[in-house]
Amino acid sequence: MAFIRDLADVGRTDLASAGGKGANLGELVRAGFPVPPGFIVETAAYEAFVAANGFGPRILAAADLPSDAPPQAYEEASASIRTLFTGGTVPADIAAELAEALSRLGADSAVAVRSSATAEDLPGASFAGQQETYLNVRGQREVAAAVVNCWSSLWTPRAMAYRARERIAPSDVRLAVVVQGMVDADASGVLFTANPADGRRDRLAISAAWGLGEAVVGGTVGTDELIVDAGSRRVLSRQAGGQQARTVPAGSGVRSEELPEALLGKPVLDDAAAAGLADLGTRIAGLFGAPQDIEWSLADGKPWILQARPITALPEPGAAPPTDWGVPYPGGMYFRASIVEQMPDPLTPLFADMVDGSVTRSLGALMDRVMGRQLLNDGDVRFPTVNGYAYYYYRNSAMLRMTARTLPAMLKLARGGANMGLKGWHEYGHPRYVATVRDWAGKRPEELDGGELLDGVGTLLDAGTEYYTAVQSVIPAAASSEMAFTAFYNKLVxxxxxxxxxxxxxxxxxxxxxxxxxxxxxxxxxxxxxxxxxxxxxxxxxxxxxxxxxxxxxxxxxxxxxxxxxxxxxxxxxxxxxxxxxxxxxxxxxxxxxxxxxxxxxxxxxxxxxxxxxxxxxxxxxxxxxxxxxxxxLGLARRRGFLKLLRWAQAAAPVREDALADVGLAWPLLRRMLRELGRRLAASGVIAEPEDIFWLRHGELRAAVDFGLADAADRGGAAITGAAVPVRAGAVEQRRMLWRARRRATAPQMLPQRPWMNRLFGSMMPAGAQDQQGETIRGIGASPGQVTAAANVLGGPEDFGRMRAGDVLVARMTTPAWTSLFAMASAVVTDVGGPLSHSSIVAREYGIPAVLATGVATQQLAVGDLVRVDGDAGTVAVVKHAGG
Incomplete structure (x- = not known):
């Protein structure tokens, strides 16, 4: 046949002719999975239909739309194209092949007719739900009409917009059609071979309902939800859907009917049926080498696989976000401020271990210089993590001692003493940091042994945290100058x-x-x-x-x-x-x-x-x-005051940005050294990939170095026993899962969570109220103006490619490394920051509104929400939710 092939004759290499759905089903048939019998009306039939009716040029002309075209444009283009298909005639040779293929299934048998596009069910883009499916179709004429309708559905508004976003040209798509015998399903549903809620690959998620699966896919009935362990096939949790109706065959089509009383409240799947589906799903995922989204049906207890496609939007595996914010050291206060603003996410294990001592040492040295020696005792100041998030910890007694010496310390800062302030940064802090980096940059990481590399990482990290203590004195000096000038200008000028x-x-x-x-x-x-x-x-x-x-x-x-x-x-x-x-x-x-x-x-x-x-x-x-x-x-006196304060502020403001921009001066070299260590450990079998080094504890890395596993680049990759290095199998992935879960949490600005702490210190914290509810979020107006545009919530550089011109940039915080996005943004919104922070300074330079210190913007706003940012009032209002 020229246009039709049996399902058993196609496989994953036949995407161009069978489409994604057809190629996947054919692969399942070849592998022996229970798939209803059927055939593929190949893409050549679609092309012949379009050519015979002369539709090609008119389709391409109508579909030539930019990716940012308004919905109305897609609707109009779709309507004009689909009208063509309605009036088209199926060529005689295609009709004849279709009749012959149907006769093999049974001339009067009910069939399901499903679209199968060439840009569908792919590893990078599933296009789920973009084309049409027709169930319980009977007779040659009705099947032929359903095939034409499937071809036409290649040009629905949602399918055209989806392809435009994925940058798939209209000329590059074709559509095949899958025709299969109908399964008279007692129950149907969807099986995900990885949990789509948390990305865990060792959990399967099943949605199940009585009747045909169309209602499950369309979301029109309540479904039972099950989570099944992938290893044991044991049902871990059940949630009843309270189904009241089901979809059943009716004539040539389907209808909805009330659920029989005998099935009301009865579980759709017992444990054995769920385990059987989980086993099928696990084997199908193994066949395709990736987690799968599978549609299934049960008829007289026998499972049937109706479709399998890759899960394309699966998050990385994670656990449940933490809810307990208990503190490791009692008798003190915990703050997320200062250097912590540069650590918006949970810390990775190696960094958490190393930065704790590094920050504690640099902060202790700063306190000694500023407030005098013998002020702090061991353990008075720490830099621990709570649920992975970094906090400054101050013992209560130490806080009282420091408070008593605050005024002398501020005077020393104002005079530039103790190598602080703008002068201290210029003459001491910055040159010292540069010299340390230059010294280590002269050593090739490949030529250093493991101990030297690890010592170098520690030295460079210490240099970076010590440098940040110098920056900490630049920021208030610059902020004070701007506040003094602003106050003078507002009151007297x-x-x-x-x-x-x-x-x-x-x-x-x-x-x-x-x-x-x-x-x-x-x-x-x-x-x-x-x-x-x-x-x-x-x-x-x-x-x-x-x-x-x-x-x-x-x-x-x-x-x-x-x-x-x-x-x-x-x-x-x-x-x-x-x-x-x-x-x-x-x-x-x-x-x-x-x-x-x-x-x-x-x-x-x-x-x-x-x-x-x-x-x-x-x-x-x-x-x-x-x-x-x-x-x-201005008169003479006010002119002098104005000029003096203005020059002070103008000199200080750029230095603050220069100082912050160089915080990471050691980071490229430090990362090269760690990656060299990671490469050697991977070669020695301690970790699977060089990047896994960041997920080791410092003690584990030190043990590997002391054991000599990171000394030579050419050790030969000898296998290492678990007794040699305390890294459990799977520990790295477990830590990654925990980190992802913690990243979904909102870390309190202060701990323990006490109302009196919020009253005393809340206004000093860089993030605003974290208990805000409703459609309007309040923060600090840091750059004036009003903009209404789509929100784009970015977690970090891994999301930067998603930024589009005109979006509202929404982030936990920004550093100088984020500045490249400000050119694209119409406004900036952050959880953390203030009127004198980097975000506000750069937003004012770009002339775009900024609302900072919202505390909750990244949690409450979603990508695509239409928001109004008011930089004068300091508010962000949701105008329309994404998809709403």
Whole structure:
């Protein structure tokens, strides 16, 4: 036959002719799984139908829509295309083959007719529910009509929009149709071979209902929900659905009827049936090598598999989020502030172990310099984790002693004593940090033994935390200068209609602004090279990143031109690639993963965003104009005060950003050393992958180093017994699961959770109230203006590729490494921050609204929510929920 093949004759290699659903079902039949008999009307039949009726050019013309086209455009295009199919005629040779194939199933037998698109049921995109299914169809004429309707459903508005988002061209899709004998199902449902709620691969989730499965897939009936252990096939939990109706065959179609009284409240699946389905599901997942979303039916106790597709939106495995926030050390207070703002997520085990002692030592040294020796005893100050989240811990008695010496310490800070403040950072903190990094950068990690590598990591981490203590004195100095100028300006200078004080502090250079200009300049240089901009836009970011790592030019870019471009981009990373997204050294920096910076270059290449040089010039010109106007109307005394405070604030503000931008100066080298250790441990069999090193405890890593397992790169990979190194099999994955669960929690700003602590210290914390409810979230208005746009909630650099021009950037916090996204954002919303934080400063430079310190934005907002950000009022209101 030219257009129809039996299911048993197709497999996973026949995607182009059988579509995703058909290819998967054929593979299941070949492997011996219980699949109802049937056949495939191949994509060649779709093409012949379209060609015979002359639809091709009209389909492509109507479907030529951009990915951001409004829903109305997709609806209109869909209606015009589907009208064509309704009036089309099935060619005679296709009709004849269809009649013959139906006769083999039984001429009057009921069949199910299901769409099977070539861009469907794929590992990267399931397209679930995008095309149509018709059940209990009888007779040649009705089946032929159902086939045409399936072909037509390739062009539903939701299918067209889905493909546009996935960047699948209309000319690249075809549709096959699966025709199978109907299963007279007593019960049906869906089986996930991994738990979609928490991503656990050792748990299966089953939804089950009486009757046909169409109601289960469509969500029109209550379903029993079961969780089954993948190993033992034991049912771990059940939740009754309270089903009141079921879907049953009726004539040529289906209908809904009340559930018979005998089935009301009765479990759809007993333990044995659930175990049997779990066994089938596990074997099917093994066949395809990935977790599967499986539709099934039971008829007279026999299970039938109706469909299997990859689960494409499965989260990484995680446990249940924590609810108990008990503290490890009593008699003290715990705060998530200062350096903790650079650690928004739970810490990975190795970093948690190493940073505890490092921060404690650097903080103790700072207290000695600022408040005098003998102030603190052992254990007075710590840096523990609670549910993986970092906290500063201060013993109550130590807090009282420190409070008594606060005023002398503030005076010392104001005078720049103890190597603090702007002068201390310039002359001591920054040069000392740079020297330490330079010293270790002269040593090749590959030539150091395991002990030297681990010692180097500790030294560099200590240098970084010591540097941050210097930055901690820069931030209040800069903040004080801005607050003093703002207060003077608002009370003694500002008139009705005058701009806010922050305008006088814009237009200056700082590390984040220089990084932005560097990327913009690279994009402008690329535009001037014939064909380069177009080639860079055509190559996916992932491919560009691989080409940078491998040194070979991507397809479409000449080798010499690529070398020049790569050299310029490498220069950018040399200057700015150390900026951290998160202080946890398990998180890559741009020097390791340049994808976010590549996205920004492509953003500028696409003709979007502002010229940062021009924006800075305009800001500086307006600042100078406003300054001259203010001075012209002030008397001598106020003029002197205004100028003195203004110059102080203007000198301090950029230094704060420069200081923060260099916190991660040691991180690229530190990460290279850890990856070298990880490579050696993986070769020795201690861990599975080099990246697993971040999930070891420090004691485990030290034991491996002391045992000599990380000394040589060419140890030969000898197997190591569990007694040699205390790392249990599966421990790394268990820790990852726990980390993912903890990441879904909202860590309290202070512990223990006491009302009096919130009253005393709540206003000092960087995050706002974490108990907010309702459609309006309140925070701090840090940059003026109002914007209504879609929210994009980003957890870290792994999500940066999801950022689109015009989105509202929503994050727990931002660091200078996030600045590349500000060019794309229409507004910024964070859980943590304030009017003098990095987010507010950069948002004001970009002229976009910012609402910070909301406490709950990342928990209460979802990707795609339409929100109104009011940077004047400090509110974020949900206008429309995603999908609503």
């Amino acid at each position: 500002r008139r009705d209609g005058d701009p806010p004080a922050s305008v006088f502090l814009l237009g200056f250079d700082s590390a984040p602004i220089r990084a932005e200009k560097s990327l913009y300049d690279l994009a402008e240089w690329s535009r001037r090279q014939p064909g380069l901009a177009e080639a860079l836009l055509a190559v996916p970011v992932s491919e560009l990143a691989r080409a940078l790592a491998g040194g070979t030019a991507p397809a479409g870019i000449a080798a010499d031109l690529w070398d020049s471009w790569q050299e310029r981009f490498a220069g950018h990373l040399d200057r700015f690639g150390h900026a951290v997204y998160n202080l946890d050294f398990a998180v890559p920096v741009p020097a390791d993963d340049p994808a976010p910076h590549l996205e920004t270059v492509r953003f500028y290449l696409g003709g979007r965003g502002q010229d940062p040089h021009r924006r800075q010039q305009l800001s500086a010109a307006r600042r100078d104009e406003l300054t001259a106007a203010a001075l012209a109307r």
